Amino acid sequence: MTEISQQAEPPVKSLFESDLRTRRRNAAETRFRLYGMAAVAMGIFALIFLLVSVLGNGVSSFRQTSIELQVTLDEAVLDKTGSRDPEVMKKVTTIGYGKILDQALADTLAAHDIDVSALTPKQLSGMKSDEAPRRLRDLVLADPSLVGQTITFHALATSRIDGFEKGRVTMESAKLDSNISVEQLEVAQAMKDKGLLSMPFNWGFFTSADASELRPEAAGVGVAMLGSLYMMLIVLVLSLPIGVAASIYLEELAPQNRWTDIIEVNIANLAAVPAIVYGILALALFINFLGLPQSAPMVGGLVLTLMTLPTIIIATRAALKAVPPSIRDAALGVGASRMQTIFHHVLPLAMPGILTGTILGLARALGESAPLLLIGMVAFVKDYPSAPPAGLMEPASALPVQVYQWTQRADPAFVERASGAIIVLLVFLVAMNATAILLRRRFERRW
Amino acid sequence: MKSVMLTASALAMAAMTAGVAQARDNIQISGSSTVLPYATIVAEAFGENFDFATPVVEGGGSGAGRKNMCQGVGENTIDIANSSSRIKQSDIDLCAANGVAEIMEVRFGYDGIVFASDIAGPDFAYTPAQWFNALAKDVVKDGAIVANPNKTWADVDAALPAQDILAFIPGTKHGTREVFDEKVIVQGCEDSGAYEAFVAASTAADDSAKADEAEDKCMALRTDGVSVDIDGDYTETLARIGANKNAIGVFGLSFYQNNSDKLKVATMSGVVPTVEAIASGDYPVSRPLFFYVKKAHFGVIPGLKEYVEFFVSDDMAGPDGPMAAYGLVSDPELAATQAAVAAETPMGPLE
Structure with missing residues (x-):
C-alpha cells in the first residue's frame, strides 16, 4: 500500500493506451498461462508416452504364432492296452506326446518339401512350444476316441519363432542368440511361405494360467483375472456395508466430541498409509494369527478391504454431507425416526456419491500389488481356483502381481506379455472409472 | 442394509473357520x-x-x-x-x-555367476585379483595400502581395455552377493597379496582377530559410485547396462543365456562360463x-x-x-x- 501511495504515477491519459504497470501485469498473466499450458502438455506427453510404449510392446501379445501339423495319434504309443481308458492313458507323459509331435513336425515339413537337413533333431523339436505336448495330451485325454486317427493340430510355436513373426527377433539377433539359430528361422520362413504358420487371435492369453520360463508363448492372465475378480468381490461385499455403516454413524448419529475427532483424524491418516503396511498387518493378523492359507484371494480381499475402507468412508461422508439439512429437518418434522430419515431420505440421495467413491476405491484396490507381496499372492500359480466359496481359499494370482512377475523374467518374450497384461488391467480400470463417472452424471443431484 | 451387513459378516466368519478346517x-x-x-x-x-x-x-x-x-x-x-x-x-x-x-x-x-557387458563393447578377460583392485575401497599399491586410485580397467591391469570402471553388482540381500564376495573379491584380495598386507597392518590383539579384520577390509567396496549395488533383479541390471554401455554387470548364467543377443560375457581366470565348465569346476564363480x-x-x-x-x-x-x-x-x-x-x-x- 505504502509503495503505491509513494510512487508518483503519471496521470492516465486513455484507457486504450496501456501504461508500464498494466503491460507488466498483462505479461505476467501471459507467462502464467504458458506455465499452465506447459504443465498440462507435460501431463499429456507422459500419458501418450505411457500408452504408446505399453501398446507398442503389448498389442502383439494378443496374437500368437502357431504351426499347423498333421498329427498321427499312434495307438502303440498312447494307449498300449487299447482300452481307451483315460485313467490308463494318463501314464503316457508329455514326453511321450512330445515325441509324437516331433514326428508330426518332421512329417509335415517333409510333406511340404521343406529342407530341414541343416537342423539337428533337437533344433527341429525346439521350434514348437514345450506347451504343445501338454495341450495335445489334454485333448486326447478329454476324447480318447481320437487315438489311432490323424488330426490337424495347431501347435504353439516357440517364443523365438513367434518373435520372428512379430519382428522382435531378426536374423541378426538370432546369430547371437543361444536359444534360436538362423537355420531355424530359415525353416520358419519356409513354413510361413507354405502357409503352415498362422497368427490367430490369442484367446489363450485370456484363458491360460502363468507359464514357466521355458514357455513364455503359453503364458496368460486367466488365473490372475479370476483372482482379481474374487478379491474385488470380497472387497465389495465387505467394504461397502462396513464403510457405509461407519460413515452413517460418524456423520449422522455420533456425538461431536474428542473421541469422534480422534477417529476422524485417524481415518484420514489411514487413507494415506502406504499399501505395504497393510501387507505386514495382513501377514501378522490373517495368516499368522487367524491361520488363513497363503496365496488365497480371501486374504488378499481382506487386506484390500482394510485398505479401501478409509477411501470409502471419506467418500461416503462427503456424499452424506452434501445432502442438505433441510431434507433431514423435513423428515424429522413429519415425525420420521432418525433411522427412517437416514434410510428413506438421506441414504438414497447420497447413493450416487457413495457408489462413485466405492468404485474408485475398488479401482485402486484392483491395481494394488504391494500389500499382496507378503501374503504369498506374488507366486507362480498354474491351477485355476474352483468356484466360490471354496475357491476363495485356494491359491490365485492377481493382475498387477502378474505384471510385476513377468517384468522380472529373464526371457525377453515376457516383456510383451507384461505389456499385454498392463493393457488388460488398464481396460478394467478405465471401465470402472467410466462407470463411476456415468453413475455420477446420471444420478447425482445438485442442490 | 442390515441384512446385507449380517450376510457379509456371516460370510467372513464362515470363510475364516473354513480356512482353518480345509485341507x-x-x-x-x-x-x-x-x-x-x-x-x-x-x-x-x-x-x-x-x-x-x-x-x-x-x-x-x-x-x-x-x-x-x-x-x-x-x-x-x-x-x-x-x-x-x-x-x-x-x-x-x-x-x-x-x-x-x-x-x-x-x-x-x-548356478554359475557371470560377468557381462554390452554386446558392442570390448572383450574382457578378468581375474579375481583385477576385480578386487577395481572395486575394493583400499588396495595395495607399491607396497603401501592406499585408497583405490584406479579409474579405468587399464589402470588395474594394462592388459584390460581403457574403459571406465563401472560395475553393477547384486545388492546385499541377494544370495549372489555372498558368492561374489567370497569367490571374487576375497579370492582376489588373497591373490593380489592385499590380504597379507591387511593382516600385517592390522592392530588387532591376536591372529584370528587380525584375519577377521583383514577379511572385512577385503570385502569393503569403494563408495565413490564406481560399484553400484542392484537390489532388483537381473532385468534391472540389464536395463542399466542398456543405458550405460561402459558398465559391467553380474548375472546368473541362465539369465545371460537368455539374453546373449544383448550381452557379451567375460572370461574369469581364462575360463568361458558354460554349463560344462561349471559342472567340471573349471569356472571358479559358481555356487x-x-x-x-x-x-x-x-x-x-x-x-x-x-x-x-x-x-x-x-x-x-x-x-x-x-x-x-x-x-x-x-x-x-x-x-x-x-x-x-x-x-x-x-x-x-x-x-
Whole structure:
C-alpha cells in the first residue's frame, strides 16, 4: 500500500493506451498461462508416452504364432492296452506326446518339401512350444476316441519363432542368440511361405494360467483375472456395508466430541498409509494369527478391504454431507425416526456419491500389488481356483502381481506379455472409472 | 442394509473357520529368486503329468524363504524353501524353536555367476585379483595400502581395455552377493597379496582377530559410485547396462543365456562360463543350489514326496533335462541326492 501511495504515477491519459504497470501485469498473466499450458502438455506427453510404449510392446501379445501339423495319434504309443481308458492313458507323459509331435513336425515339413537337413533333431523339436505336448495330451485325454486317427493340430510355436513373426527377433539377433539359430528361422520362413504358420487371435492369453520360463508363448492372465475378480468381490461385499455403516454413524448419529475427532483424524491418516503396511498387518493378523492359507484371494480381499475402507468412508461422508439439512429437518418434522430419515431420505440421495467413491476405491484396490507381496499372492500359480466359496481359499494370482512377475523374467518374450497384461488391467480400470463417472452424471443431484 | 451387513459378516466368519478346517491340496514353495524360474519349470511339468495340483511357487529371496519355512508346522506354513545359499545355524535354531524338528536338505545343482557387458563393447578377460583392485575401497599399491586410485580397467591391469570402471553388482540381500564376495573379491584380495598386507597392518590383539579384520577390509567396496549395488533383479541390471554401455554387470548364467543377443560375457581366470565348465569346476564363480523340505509335511500335503523326487529325477535335474536347458548346472552327485530323498534322510547339524 505504502509503495503505491509513494510512487508518483503519471496521470492516465486513455484507457486504450496501456501504461508500464498494466503491460507488466498483462505479461505476467501471459507467462502464467504458458506455465499452465506447459504443465498440462507435460501431463499429456507422459500419458501418450505411457500408452504408446505399453501398446507398442503389448498389442502383439494378443496374437500368437502357431504351426499347423498333421498329427498321427499312434495307438502303440498312447494307449498300449487299447482300452481307451483315460485313467490308463494318463501314464503316457508329455514326453511321450512330445515325441509324437516331433514326428508330426518332421512329417509335415517333409510333406511340404521343406529342407530341414541343416537342423539337428533337437533344433527341429525346439521350434514348437514345450506347451504343445501338454495341450495335445489334454485333448486326447478329454476324447480318447481320437487315438489311432490323424488330426490337424495347431501347435504353439516357440517364443523365438513367434518373435520372428512379430519382428522382435531378426536374423541378426538370432546369430547371437543361444536359444534360436538362423537355420531355424530359415525353416520358419519356409513354413510361413507354405502357409503352415498362422497368427490367430490369442484367446489363450485370456484363458491360460502363468507359464514357466521355458514357455513364455503359453503364458496368460486367466488365473490372475479370476483372482482379481474374487478379491474385488470380497472387497465389495465387505467394504461397502462396513464403510457405509461407519460413515452413517460418524456423520449422522455420533456425538461431536474428542473421541469422534480422534477417529476422524485417524481415518484420514489411514487413507494415506502406504499399501505395504497393510501387507505386514495382513501377514501378522490373517495368516499368522487367524491361520488363513497363503496365496488365497480371501486374504488378499481382506487386506484390500482394510485398505479401501478409509477411501470409502471419506467418500461416503462427503456424499452424506452434501445432502442438505433441510431434507433431514423435513423428515424429522413429519415425525420420521432418525433411522427412517437416514434410510428413506438421506441414504438414497447420497447413493450416487457413495457408489462413485466405492468404485474408485475398488479401482485402486484392483491395481494394488504391494500389500499382496507378503501374503504369498506374488507366486507362480498354474491351477485355476474352483468356484466360490471354496475357491476363495485356494491359491490365485492377481493382475498387477502378474505384471510385476513377468517384468522380472529373464526371457525377453515376457516383456510383451507384461505389456499385454498392463493393457488388460488398464481396460478394467478405465471401465470402472467410466462407470463411476456415468453413475455420477446420471444420478447425482445438485442442490 | 442390515441384512446385507449380517450376510457379509456371516460370510467372513464362515470363510475364516473354513480356512482353518480345509485341507490344503497343493504344495507351497517360497524362497530364492535364482531357483524360482527352475522351480516353476518343475512345478509346471509336475502339475501336467501327475494327479496332484500344480505347486504354488513364490520368490522373495533365500533368507526370507528359509525364515518363512521355519515359522512352524501346519497347513498355513510353506512346505519347501528354495535357497541359493546353505541354511544358517540361526535358521535351524528358529526352526527348532517353532517346532520344525526335521528338515531335509536337497542339493540339486549349481548356478554359475557371470560377468557381462554390452554386446558392442570390448572383450574382457578378468581375474579375481583385477576385480578386487577395481572395486575394493583400499588396495595395495607399491607396497603401501592406499585408497583405490584406479579409474579405468587399464589402470588395474594394462592388459584390460581403457574403459571406465563401472560395475553393477547384486545388492546385499541377494544370495549372489555372498558368492561374489567370497569367490571374487576375497579370492582376489588373497591373490593380489592385499590380504597379507591387511593382516600385517592390522592392530588387532591376536591372529584370528587380525584375519577377521583383514577379511572385512577385503570385502569393503569403494563408495565413490564406481560399484553400484542392484537390489532388483537381473532385468534391472540389464536395463542399466542398456543405458550405460561402459558398465559391467553380474548375472546368473541362465539369465545371460537368455539374453546373449544383448550381452557379451567375460572370461574369469581364462575360463568361458558354460554349463560344462561349471559342472567340471573349471569356472571358479559358481555356487550350489538347495531346497529345504519340512519333513513333518510328508504324508500330510498330498504329492510332496513325489514332487521332491520328481525335482531331483534325471528327467528334470539330469544333464540333458530342462534344468540344463534353462542354464543351471546339474549336480555330478545327483544319484546320492536321489538316494537321500528316497530314504527321507533329514539333514544333520551344520559342520
